[in-house]
Amino acid sequence: TQLLEQSPQFLSIQEGENLTVYCNSSSVFSSLQWYRQEPGEGPVLLVTVVTGGEVKKLKRLTFQFGDARKDSSLHITAAQPGDTGLYLCAGEEAAGNKLTFGGGTRVLVKP
């Protein structure tokens, strides 16, 4: 079983501050995805990274895939209350379509 560990588990910051969430594994993934989940809803896909060393930007969110494709990070610049939610990373195994999810990082951005 390929495990994904996220850190920190919980992050509380003030509006305007920056934050980084980490996702680490000892296993190599063919791709890694980041999702955000709000209370009472299912996770929603933010981005998929496929190539080692890849960096993708989505407005104030920057996603990076490690060179060895074992780890990833999500950086949010100038966080806003609307960024509040549970952030989940998920790794796709090389064979097949199955995703393994990390434990999640709960982010609270206070106004």
Add this chain to the structure above:
Amino acid sequence: DAGVIQSPRHEVTEMGQEVTLRCKPISGHNSLFWYRQTMMRGLELLIYFNNNVPIDDSGMPEDRFSAKMPNASFSTLKIQPSEPRDSAVYFCASSGTDNYGYTFGSGTRLTVV
């Protein structure tokens, strides 16, 4: 597109009763997944189907759990008999061959008392 549709949204049942959760995936998606989410264990994959065929059910907790996908537009997850430790939010998700990730439903919150 209405997205992945799950029903019911909430289910409260007594221990020992049968529970059936339903899912309608996005039209054209060929993979369907059932996940369970709890505070303690996070999101756990229970079973997934490709082209209506079960591929990996190693996450199904025990024989009390069963899942079917009789056609491309419908799947069920059944728990019989239900136990209080089955209380969780159950998500269905679907994906296509375009590598655009999963689309999740809004989940079914199951409470077994």
